Amino acid sequence: MAAPAKPAHGENGLRPARPSIPWILLMPGLVWLGVFFVIPLVQLGLKSLDDGGLGNYRKVFNDNGEVIARTFVYAFIVTVAAVLIGYPLAYFISMRSGKWKPVLLAGVVLPFFVTYLIRTLAWKVLLYSDGPVAGAMRSLGLLSKNGEILNTAPAVLGALLYNFLPFMVLPIFVSLDKIDKRLLEAAPDLYADTHTTFRRVTLPLSLPGVFAGSLLTFIPACGDFINAELLGSDKQRMIGNIIEKNFLKESLRPEMSAMSFVLMLLILGGVLMYARILGTEELA
Amino acid sequence: MRKWASSRLLGAWAAVVFLYMFTPIFVVVLFSFNGRLTDSGKWSQGRYNYTWDQFSFDPWIHIGQYPALTAAFKRSVFIALVAVAISVVLGTLMSLALVKYRFRGKGFVNTLLVLPLTMPELVLGFSLLNLFASSGVRRGYVTIVIAHVMFCVSYITTTVKARIRGFDWRLEEAAADLGATPLTTFRKVTLPLIAPGIAAAALLTFALSLDDFIITYFNSGRVETYPVRIWNLKRSSIPPQLNVFATLILVVSLALSIGGLLLQTRRNKR
Amino acid sequence: MTNRPRSPLSIPSLPAAGFNRRDFLRHAAALGLLGPALLAACGGSSGSGSRDQSSGSTDAGGADAKSVRIASWPFYIENDEDPRAAATVKKLIDAGWDVDYQTAIEDNISFSEKFAPDLKDGKDFGFDVCIPTSWMCARWISDGWAQTIPADKVPNKANVLDSLANPPWDPGRAYTLPYAIGQVGIAYYPDKVGFEITSMADFLKPELKGKVTILSEMRDSVGTFMLMMGMNPTTAGKEDALKAIAEIKRYRDQGHFKKITGNSYTEDLNLGDTWAAIGWSGDVASVQAEKPDLKWVTPSQGAMSFVDTMIIPKGGIAASAAGWMNHIYNPVVAGPLYEAIGYVSPVKGAVDNMTEAAKSSVFINPPASVKLFEFRALEKAEAAEIDDAFSAATQQ
Numbered sequence: 001m002a003a004p005a006k007p008a009h010g011e012n013g014l015r016p017a018r019p020s021i022p023w024i025l026l027m028p029g030l031v032w033l034g035v036f037f038v039i040p041l042v043q044l045g046l047k048s049l050d051d052g053g054l055g056n057y058r059k060v061f062n063d064n065g066e067v068i069a070r071t072f073v074y075a076f077i078v079t080v081a082a083v084l085i086g087y088p089l090a091y092f093i094s095m096r097s098g099k100w101k102p103v104l105l106a107g108v109v110l111p112f113f114v115t116y117l118i119r120t121l122a123w124k125v126l127l128y129s130d131g132p133v134a135g136a137m138r139s140l141g142l143l144s145k146n147g148e149i150l151n152t153a154p155a156v157l158g159a160l161l162y163n164f165l166p167f168m169v170l171p172i173f174v175s176l177d178k179i180d181k182r183l184l185e186a187a188p189d190l191y192a193d194t195h196t197t198f199r200r201v202t203l204p205l206s207l208p209g210v211f212a213g214s215l216l217t218f219i220p221a222c223g224d225f226i227n228a229e230l231l232g233s234d235k236q237r238m239i240g241n242i243i244e245k246n247f248l249k250e251s252l253r254p255e256m257s258a259m260s261f262v263l264m265l266l267i268l269g270g271v272l273m274y275a276r277i278l279g280t281e282e283l284a
Numbered sequence: 285m286r287k288w289a290s291s292r293l294l295g296a297w298a299a300v301v302f303l304y305m306f307t308p309i310f311v312v313v314l315f316s317f318n319g320r321l322t323d324s325g326k327w328s329q330g331r332y333n334y335t336w337d338q339f340s341f342d343p344w345i346h347i348g349q350y351p352a353l354t355a356a357f358k359r360s361v362f363i364a365l366v367a368v369a370i371s372v373v374l375g376t377l378m379s380l381a382l383v384k385y386r387f388r389g390k391g392f393v394n395t396l397l398v399l400p401l402t403m404p405e406l407v408l409g410f411s412l413l414n415l416f417a418s419s420g421v422r423r424g425y426v427t428i429v430i431a432h433v434m435f436c437v438s439y440i441t442t443t444v445k446a447r448i449r450g451f452d453w454r455l456e457e458a459a460a461d462l463g464a465t466p467l468t469t470f471r472k473v474t475l476p477l478i479a480p481g482i483a484a485a486a487l488l489t490f491a492l493s494l495d496d497f498i499i500t501y502f503n504s505g506r507v508e509t510y511p512v513r514i515w516n517l518k519r520s521s522i523p524p525q526l527n528v529f530a531t532l533i534l535v536v537s538l539a540l541s542i543g544g545l546l547l548q549t550r551r552n553k554r
Numbered sequence: 555m556t557n558r559p560r561s562p563l564s565i566p567s568l569p570a571a572g573f574n575r576r577d578f579l580r581h582a583a584a585l586g587l588l589g590p591a592l593l594a595a596c597g598g599s600s601g602s603g604s605r606d607q608s609s610g611s612t613d614a615g616g617a618d619a620k621s622v623r624i625a626s627w628p629f630y631i632e633n634d635e636d637p638r639a640a641a642t643v644k645k646l647i648d649a650g651w652d653v654d655y656q657t658a659i660e661d662n663i664s665f666s667e668k669f670a671p672d673l674k675d676g677k678d679f680g681f682d683v684c685i686p687t688s689w690m691c692a693r694w695i696s697d698g699w700a701q702t703i704p705a706d707k708v709p710n711k712a713n714v715l716d717s718l719a720n721p722p723w724d725p726g727r728a729y730t731l732p733y734a735i736g737q738v739g740i741a742y743y744p745d746k747v748g749f750e751i752t753s754m755a756d757f758l759k760p761e762l763k764g765k766v767t768i769l770s771e772m773r774d775s776v777g778t779f780m781l782m783m784g785m786n787p788t789t790a791g792k793e794d795a796l797k798a799i800a801e802i803k804r805y806r807d808q809g810h811f812k813k814i815t816g817n818s819y820t821e822d823l824n825l826g827d828t829w830a831a832i833g834w835s836g837d838v839a840s841v842q843a844e845k846p847d848l849k850w851v852t853p854s855q856g857a858m859s860f861v862d863t864m865i866i867p868k869g870g871i872a873a874s875a876a877g878w879m880n881h882i883y884n885p886v887v888a889g890p891l892y893e894a895i896g897y898v899s900p901v902k903g904a905v906d907n908m909t910e911a912a913k914s915s916v917f918i919n920p921p922a923s924v925k926l927f928e929f930r931a932l933e934k935a936e937a938a939e940i941d942d943a944f945s946a947a948t949q950q
Contacts, residue, residue, distance in 0.1 A: 013386045014453055025381035026393060029374040029437050036434045037400055040411035047414055063946065089301045092294040106541065107302055113537040114309055116495050117514045118530040121522065122308035125315065125334050128825045146765075150827055151812055162304065194290070215402065223404020226497065230518075233812050240406045240498075245949065247410060247502055248664040250417075257414065264407045271402045330844040332824050420671065505668075506658065506680075516657075519817045 041264070048258035056258040064242055068262065071238040074153075075221040078160045082168035082217045083210060085161070090172035090209075091202075108169050116163070120230050123159045124150060127231070151233035159227040167216035175209025176202070219267055239263055313534070316527035321346055331521040343524035350525055356513035357529055363425070363509060364493035367432035368486050374433070375440025376482055380474075383445055384453050400438045408435065409502035416503065423505030431503045432496065436489040443488060447481025480548075487540060494533070621652035622878040623870070625681040627659050627862065651881065656681070661771070661816060662690040669867075673699040678869035683878060688861040689773065691730045692723035692931050700729045701866040707876035710883035713902045718861065723931050730863045731879050732900035734836075734892070737917070737926060738774045738858040740851050741823060741838040742830035753854045754782035757830060763810050765829040767819045768802070772944040773929040775802060775814075777858040778832060787858065787929050792936045796943055803947035814948045823848070839896040839917040850916065852924045859926040861900070892918060 016022055048056055061068065093104045111119060126133050127150040137143040149155050179202065187197035225240025239259060246252045319329040319337045329337035348354050378397070382390060400408065412431050416423055459469040497511035504512055514526055658681070659665040665686060672679035673694070694700045705711065711731065718732050742751050751757055757766060769775050777787035779798040805811065812828060813819065820837050822828040824845065835850070842848045866875045882888055889907020892899035896917050899905065905919055912918050920926070932940065
């Protein structure tokens with residue numbers, strides 16, 4: 001968000017020769033976003049009230065309450081797991097990897113270079129009943145003879161986590177990397193042990209990264225149907241799967257609109273809260 | 285001493301996480317070399333390329349065996365080019381306005397730009413579908429490009445913005461003072477300044493567009509992009525060529541990123 | 555999802571789903587945002603790799619041109635799946651025919667809803683022949699979305715099996731001709747299951763909990779359960795269907811079904827993660843080709859069948875459609891065609907033109923002991939009610 005104006009240019013830019021100039025530059029993009037992003041969302045809200053009014057929402061919660069709850073529980077689990085797994089990794093890359101830093105960072109992004117559907121399907125190869133992971137777990141006694149991994153919640157959660165983990169690691173890395181290392185060097189001089197330094201200095205300074213990463217993980221995880229469809233069974237379906245099954249059915253549009261609106265409002269609430277705390281410039 | 289131990293522990297953790305992140309990629313690449321093409325035109329591993337059969341170059345040699353897949357891939361590349369071209373223009377103009385100038389409503393514009401990035405693709409795709417369906421627009425190439433530009437504009441603007449923050453715009457004024465027309469100023473001064481940022485943003489959005497499935501799926505009508513083709517194909521078979529294409533994309537993106545990185549370090553050294 | 559994979563007609567090689575260079579350029583131009591250079595580039599890139607584009611498909615266009623545009627189900631011997639087998643079929647059946655074959659139907663309802671605006675207005679939406687399932691054809695006819703078949707151009711119409719010649723919703727087959735008959739049965743791995751399955755009761759034994767899948771196609775699943783419960787789906791009323799749905803829900807709530815899907819059940823069946831599945835005959839035939847230990851049975855109480863049916867949409871070119879129908883209703887053409895696609899032919903004398911192997915296949919030529927039932931043609935309102943109940947029972 002724009003901070004109070006400072007003289008000349010600097011962070012906030014020049015005062016335009018004519019006030020219309022920035023708006024002329026912005027216009028084509030704003031129109032595009034207005035027509036193809038804002039209007040559809042407004043329309044989605046209106047459509048969700050078609051036919052049944054607020055009853056659509058009641059119907060959605062009655063019929064698919066379990067799926068909606070599961071979607072948020074899954075997204076929550078995935079986000080928490082991503083913090084727990086991703087934070088130490090980001091910390092290692094930022095603080096301890098030395099000259100390997102760029103290489104390791106590239107490694108974090110590497111999965112993005114593989115087509116999403118294909119890298120998700122690769123889990124099928126790993127997880128099916130006669131496959132390598134199930135075999136290893138059986139020989140360790142962790143899986144019964146007829147036990148399965150594919151088509152269970154752990155398969156879906158594991159793949160969701162896999163697909164969105166880089167979204168967590170990168171922002172945490174960025175915020176850790178921005179920390180002035182002299183601060184950390186100063187801490188021991190002031191008789192703080194490593195543990196205290198981390199708790200008092202590093203962690204608070206990296207929290208914006210954790211927040212950003214949490215949103216970037218939580219949002220796509222909420223809206224995903226690919227992992228549940230490819231690797232899950234009947235018992236793992238999420239909001240996206242219901243919408244995906246019905247999106248062509250004209251008669252169900254209001255109900256599906258209500259469902260996506262619920263999803264959107266909950267996420268939007270989170271984002272606005274976040275934006276209030278940290279400002280939109282950070283997020284971008 | 286404690287720091288050394290904790291480094292070890294962190295390193296081991298990083299190794300485990302990287303194993304988790306790389307195993308599927310390894311599988312994708314490995315399975316692009318799986319199976320022989322038999323005389324009947326079928327694959328020795330069967331319809332689904334899920335179980336290891338034998339190492340062979342056949343999937344790479346017969347990369348074009350599935351014409352609809354090849355066509356969908358080319359179509360996706362083309363759609364990505366068009367979408368990126370449009371969004372680069374729109375996005376660059378927006379980022380110039382936002383970085384260069386101070387004006388009322390800037391915060392609002394920034395928020396609007398961030399919103400598409402904070403919305404699940406599912407909602408973006410489904411709400412666009414609603415728009416097209418209710419206004420009787422037939423879904424196809426045009427609607428795919430529209431949808432892609434919609435999310436690419438935000439990426440381009442935010443990326444370019446970050447790259448060009450802190451430039452000294454008085455250079456432009458200086459050029460104008462020296463008698464350059466606004467167009468010449470843009471071509472000779474502004475563009476060279478912002479070009480690297482744009483190129484990086486364009487690459488990123490090209491990859492996003494090429495790989496986009498959810499939004500495209502809702503708005504593609506009869507047109508099959510590469511990810512949509514995979515989704516539809518999956519109902520009947522998973523041929524190893526899917527892995528070949530994925531591996532190709534991986535290799536090309538890696539080459540481009542490494543190239544870009546080298547270029548940047550050289551530029552920085554100069 | 556209710557996508558069925560069984561794709562009857564499988565004419566290979568021609569324009570692969572949805573891509574047509576002229577459309578493409580037209581759309582690109584319509585964007586109005588592209589420079590000429592980009593347009594040229596696109597022409598080049600789309601042209602170079604277009605082995606799948608028929609050589610000038612609909613350009614021939616003349617009155618006698620043997621060209622037809624067909625919307626059918628995905629898979630089976632689709633060009634993208636099995637090009638060489640497809641080429642064989644092509645040689646056999648489409649001599650002289652320029653067939654624009656698109657796997658446009660993923661499930662009956664979505665397909666109809668997708669093109670409903672065009673169908674209502676009688677606009678051409680790109681197909682001369684569509685092949686939805688018979689019950690959907692009945693709906694199209696009553697909605698006035700179909701053209702009558704120009705009977706004089708289809709003398710081979712007389713070859714339709716007697717049992718299919720006179721459905722109540724299309725007496726005398728004025729609008730439609732059956733394309734292929736499929737069976738709904740049980741596919742299973744005897745080794746994994748550990749006992750022989752002969753009936754639905756076996757399929758529902760607790761030992762198989764979580765290891766089996768059923769179909770998301772309402773008529774196929776509900777009908778199969780009705781037969782198990784001793785009802786006759788050809789005559790039974792709405793209440794019976796609802797009872798069968800309650801029974802499906804009871805088993806689902808117990809966690810008996812791993813998944814309730816369309817065609818994607820073949821994936822886990824192929825991997826061996828699914829031990830037994832209710833499936834479609836043509837699909838199972840193709841999985842069996844790879845997994846010889848997979849067994850196919852039709853339940854002893856009787857099995858459901860479906861008839862995917864050719865219909866001419868209002869905007870289609872009737873002459874092209876009729877010529878094509880006449881062509882494949884020639885028993886000499888039909889024999890090899892149905893042998894290749896693995897479904898029961900509705901054409902009299904087709905079996906006589908098949909190899910011995912095909913004649914003894916339970917998929918192509920089921921023995922008389924297999925009792926097949928077709929689901930009753932439902933009124934629109936009751937269909938909606940049963941559909942809703944089914945999706946509530948299987949989706950939520």
